[in-house]
Amino acid sequence: MTGSAIASRVLIKELPSHEGQQVKLRGFVYTRRDLGGVQFLLLRDRSGVAQVVLSKTHLPMPESSVEVIGKVVRQAKAPGGFEVQASNLHVLSEATEPPPVEMNKVEWHANPETLLDYRYVTVRGLKDRAALKVQATLVDAFRDYLSREGFTEIFTPKIVSAGAEGGANLFELDYFGERAYLAQSPQLYKQIMVGVFERVFETAPVYRAEEHATSRHLNEYLSLDVELGFIDSEEDVMDVEEALLRNVVERLEAQCQEEFDLFGASLPILGERFPRIPLMEARRIVTEKYGHQVGGKDLDPEAERLFSQYVLEEYGSDFVFVTKYPRTARPFYAFFEEDGFTRSFDLLFRGIEITSGGQRIHDLAMLKRSLSERGMSEAGFEGYLEVFKHGMPPHGGFAIGAERLTAKLLGIANVRFARAFPRDRHRLTP
Amino acid sequence: MTGSAIASRVLIKELPSHEGQQVKLRGFVYTRRDLGGVQFLLLRDRSGVAQVVLSKTHLPMPESSVEVIGKVVRQAKAPGGFEVQASNLHVLSEATEPPPVEMNKVEWHANPETLLDYRYVTVRGLKDRAALKVQATLVDAFRDYLSREGFTEIFTPKIVSAGAEGGANLFELDYFGERAYLAQSPQLYKQIMVGVFERVFETAPVYRAEEHATSRHLNEYLSLDVELGFIDSEEDVMDVEEALLRNVVERLEAQCQEEFDLFGASLPILGERFPRIPLMEARRIVTEKYGHQVGGKDLDPEAERLFSQYVLEEYGSDFVFVTKYPRTARPFYAFFEEDGFTRSFDLLFRGIEITSGGQRIHDLAMLKRSLSERGMSEAGFEGYLEVFKHGMPPHGGFAIGAERLTAKLLGIANVRFARAFPRDRHRLTP
Known part of the structure; x- marks a missing residue:
């Protein structure tokens, strides 16, 4: 599946108006979790954060850029109240090193000079x-x-x-x-x-x-x-x-x-x-x-x-x-x-x-x-x-x-x- | 006359709405002309140019900053269709040298380096x-x-x-x-x-x-x-x-x-x-x-x-x-x-x-x-x-x-x- 059937990228903040539809998202891997049968990604774009559900996929390192194609489903526990059940994850650019800190944490307990170095x-x-x-x-x-x-x-x-x-x-x-x-x-x-x-x-x-x-x-x-x-x-x-x-x-x-x-x-x-x-x-x-x-x-x-x-x-x-x-x-x-x-x-x-x-x-x-x-x-x-x-x-x-x-x-x-x-x-x- | 009776400065572009009134203008002397009995100034502010009519006043050098108090009168020949018949000209800051070129001319026939020097x-x-x-x-x-x-x-x-x-x-x-x-x-x-x-x-x-x-x-x-x-x-x-x-x-x-x-x-x-x-x-x-x-x-x-x-x-x-x-x-x-x-x-x-x-x-x-x-x-x-x-x-x-x-x-x-x-x-x- 190349995604060519899906016209253009949707921003995360627009998900609620696409309930039940197939959409294409693009963004950065925020966090990844692999539970064996089911996998979760939090995806970040400039408009927000979305939960993406996958299976049997290579989940790239945090901060990698990806494109996701999937169906928008109401999910009360997900950020924004919707998740995307993905049929396809395309890695646009894979991170080769993890970031020096966890990007989804509000507070970092790191030396300020180190944070500025990176x-x-x-x-x-x-x-x-x-x-x-x-x-x-x-x-x-x-x-x-x-x-x-x-x-x-x-x-x-x-x-x-x-x-x-x-x-x-x-x-x-x-x-x-x-x-x-x-x-x-x-x-x-x-x-x-x-x-x-x-x-x-x-x-x-x-x-x-x-x-x-x-x-x-x-x-x-x-x-x-x-x-x-x-x-x-x-x-x-x-x-x-x-x-x-x-x-x-x-x-x-x-x-x-x-x-x-x-x-x-x-x-x-x-x-x-x-x-x-x-x-x-x-x-x-x-x-x-x-x-x-x-x-x-x-x-x-x-x-x-x-x-x-x-x-x-x-x-x-x-x-x-x-x-x-x-x-x-x-x-x-x-x-x-x-x-x-x-x-x-x-x-x-x-x-x-x-x-x-x-x-x-x-x-x-x-x-x-x-x-x-x-x-x-x-x-x-x-x-x-x-x-x-x-x-x-x-x-x-x-x-x-x-x-x-x-x-x-x-x-x-x-x-x-x-x-x-x-x-x-x-x-x-x- | 100190102008204290006149609340605040009026911009030149606002003159038409002050016809018949006393106003206070502030701006730069654009040109000056002394015909003996009657004197003319063109005054420039950020909004436009106005003709000011005076008599028996020291007309400061072009580019001097002045305040003018006077009456707004309809005058077809003046820029914008109105002139100010001034009772008072107060020099805020007198130029001590004329500008190297005539400021009110569209074209200057001067060496570009000289223009940039000044x-x-x-x-x-x-x-x-x-x-x-x-x-x-x-x-x-x-x-x-x-x-x-x-x-x-x-x-x-x-x-x-x-x-x-x-x-x-x-x-x-x-x-x-x-x-x-x-x-x-x-x-x-x-x-x-x-x-x-x-x-x-x-x-x-x-x-x-x-x-x-x-x-x-x-x-x-x-x-x-x-x-x-x-x-x-x-x-x-x-x-x-x-x-x-x-x-x-x-x-x-x-x-x-x-x-x-x-x-x-x-x-x-x-x-x-x-x-x-x-x-x-x-x-x-x-x-x-x-x-x-x-x-x-x-x-x-x-x-x-x-x-x-x-x-x-x-x-x-x-x-x-x-x-x-x-x-x-x-x-x-x-x-x-x-x-x-x-x-x-x-x-x-x-x-x-x-x-x-x-x-x-x-x-x-x-x-x-x-x-x-x-x-x-x-x-x-x-x-x-x-x-x-x-x-x-x-x-x-x-x-x-x-x-x-x-x-x-x-x-x-x-x-x-x-x-x-x-x-x-x-x-x-x-």
Whole structure:
């Protein structure tokens, strides 16, 4: 039997509408069980998992690709309530090695490094693909909302001649004999594009050559960038980000409930409005309420955690904007006030920073003053300064790290498992 | 007058619904004209261009950002049929230098290198932004169609340990002391992800360190990648690409007519079906019909042009699939037949190749044989081969160069003007 009589492949989720009929399924062997007289396969395709009943057949190793032809029969105990009583199993591609872990288990008790070494097959795992599905959905929701709000997508260079932040943490590259770098952020380019489309976004990789390996950093990550012009202040930027995230959460609720359930994760608590609280007040609260002395100029990771906890209790929100960072804690292009603070913000989500944003300096003289007051030379920033000779409107924006947001949404402790093929201090493969 | 009485900014395209009212506009000075008693500005915002009438006001240099408050009055001679009689002009950001070209002219008679040197402002030009708008729209249509067809978006690494094609034309990178490369294509990664989601796509930059500078090559470009599993042959892949492109063209027709008109470009002629013609037949036709001797193993640029002309005349289609390339003209992972040909194709559009695609080898033994028959060692391909131990289904895919497609759609002779900030042999800035 070649199956030529059966027109085309049916997806597993479509089985109920084919009860009593002969169908052709294609998918991966999930599990196999041979009871002598009767054999069972669980077959996985992109739409679900089905039980297949066979006899006297060579059952190939898990993860082999197969085609099954058989009759759809109601079976209460089978996943989805139907099974396929197969007359034929055709092996499309036989696995030659078993996967290093059992693919149908939700939890694996394996060394994370081993899982990442075998990522080319472990990424088929239930939680691994659920995380990537959630990420694809949130990126789609991000673009979709912004497009509706009059934003235009841009595609900016990742090979650059200088870093937006001034030089640290850059990967260096040989560009036909010239020194070049991988972009840390599309910062300057998205600002330029505000002059073209006023409102722009980009979803593209960025690069940070950070030496330290932590559970919250990646050396290559997906940055969801937004920039908009003709704003009155950073409040306009926060308005856009809040509305955007509410839309993203709404979409995840509609399309990814199954994935959240798999992780035992709950959707974000949004509250009436994301509170906007100045950094100095946040630091005071963390010290007074939790006795935590905050190190540095920013919030340290423990302070971020405690402050998020406070905001959830007091305001009923998983998100909080921390605003008005001092100039010393922000890059030279942050719009500053005479009091030494900037029109900038971070967005914390469940205890971790997922965004930096704010209003940028649009005035050439102010930009030069910013460099000079920081003791930075204009040399090396000529290309940046040049742009501001052409009437750049007041503008601002933000960037969201897609993997970090995905990890926090689903409760994934190590951000590397929220990226398909992570790059870290020690990992360049697969 | 501060404008505080007027709630919020109105977009230029909304003027007709505000006739007789006071409005606040924000935008860029497009042109200025001072007739002594009366002054005119053309103001540009993301939605359109409006005429503003003023008196006794300092008119800032073109491209300055301004806010205008005034009354909307019907005026047949003004763009859009309305003008704004302004009581107030507030300069948000004054340009300190004029742009190197007149921003409101459709055609610029300037050296292309100069235009690219000043790209940070020339990208605001009518045709430049129209091209990028068309590109954003086609990328959106690409994703949208594939998502509806059950494809999942993926985000794969651009820092890799080896090239997919085997080593040539790679940009080299220092990765914490290890040698790494910029990805030429997401080839292996999209194949791996077929094992996860069956049908995947990616829209991300890729890198080719090609020494030669031509009007059709970029060293960094946006690759629109597709890969799908459980196919019967490369015909399934061509079916997807054809349906996809028909959808993209439909969307461009609905949303970008204005941009096409600006370029004097017409939408592609699609015909009943994109013809699928074997390479050897295409070569024969070009030689017999046009007397052109085709060099190399493929079609040379002149042969591509002639063959496209033939297909348009004979089949009424701007697109044609050239199929069945010999093994020697394709990479080692192309699925081959015993006759020495592969299940692969190029897609030509208006005389230029915009896609390479085909079925890939999914069987480990066949892959090893392919390497061996080409005299290639398995060393260096271990990471690639490893993947095929885990039951990879029959699969195939293709990639479209977004800039090349955009350029051909609009009749842009130099592909660099179909990218916001092109990188070429000699250009790393802006």
